[in-house]
Amino acid sequence: QVQLQQWGAGLLKPSETLSLTCGVSGGSLNNYYWGWIRQPPGKGLEWYGEINDSGQINPSLKSRVAISVDTSKNQFSLKLTSVTAADTAVYYCARVNAGDDAFDLWGQGTMVIVSS
Amino acid sequence: QSVLTQPPSASGTPGQRVTISCSGGSSNIGSRSNTVSWYQQLPGTAPKLLIYSDNQRPSGVPDRFSGSKSGASASLAISGLQSEDEADYYCAAWDDSLNGRVFGGGTKLTVL
Numbered sequence: 001q002v003q004l005q006q007w008g009a010g011l012l013k014p015s016e017t018l019s020l021t022c023g024v025s026g027g028s029l030n031n032y033y034w035g036w037i038r039q040p041p042g043k044g045l046e047w048y049g050e051i052n053d054s055g056q057i058n059p060s061l062k063s064r065v066a067i068s069v070d071t072s073k074n075q076f077s078l079k080l081t082s083v084t085a086a087d088t089a090v091y092y093c094a095r096v097n098a099g100d101d102a103f104d105l106w107g108q109g110t111m112v113i114v115s116s
Numbered sequence: 117q118s119v120l121t122q123p124p125s126a127s128g129t130p131g132q133r134v135t136i137s138c139s140g141g142s143s144n145i146g147s148r149s150n151t152v153s154w155y156q157q158l159p160g161t162a163p164k165l166l167i168y169s170d171n172q173r174p175s176g177v178p179d180r181f182s183g184s185k186s187g188a189s190a191s192l193a194i195s196g197l198q199s200e201d202e203a204d205y206y207c208a209a210w211d212d213s214l215n216g217r218v219f220g221g222g223t224k225l226t227v228l
Contacts, residue, residue: 035217037219044220045206045208
């Protein structure tokens with residue numbers, strides 16, 4: 001059974017870089033897109049971007065965001081530079097089933113708080 | 117403000133049928149090549165896929181949940197409402213103009 005396990009720093013100061021990684025267990029990165037979605041406290045879901053196993057990143061990534069994939073470690077990562085309090089949110093990694101065009105598998109979520 | 121518009125709240129009593137709407141435009145839901153997916157988020161948990169490709173259910177999702185699409189709008193219907201259905205529900209679709217995925221603002225379903 002494929003599972004996503006994510007990790008990264010949960011407390012940052014303003015201007016620091018958020019770095020999260022999502023490991024894929026029980027399956028391969030191949031033939032899927034892998035994405036990041038965030039949810040500010042009490043608010044809705046916001047898509048941040050997707051990447052496939054070949055490193056292709058879907059366009060329209062917001063500024064300050066970088067998504068990368070490491071096929072040798074079966075994991076993918078999110079970096080968000082120059083964070084502010086507005087970046088405080090739960091960050092989720094997810095698998096995109098391209099054929100179904102939907103996020104069919106989600107990580108457990110990581111709460112990231114930006115505070116001085 | 118979300119690109120896809122959902123009512124902020126909905127409610128029903130056990131056994132009732134409830135529908136949640138999701139309104140978009142010609143670049144997302146209304147585009148022939150784009151499909152709608154729906155997600156259920158129970159309190160304190162990650163979202164879970166309920167419906168994909170407008171009206172398909174993943175394995176394990178009860179057939180009480182159904183999806184439909186017409187033009188630039190989509191709907192999620194829940195029949196035989198149960199207390200465990202109390203959750204937030206989100207629609208999503210690809211947007212050709214933004215070249216990215218967009219979510220609705222979410223609908224909080226209360227089972228009275």
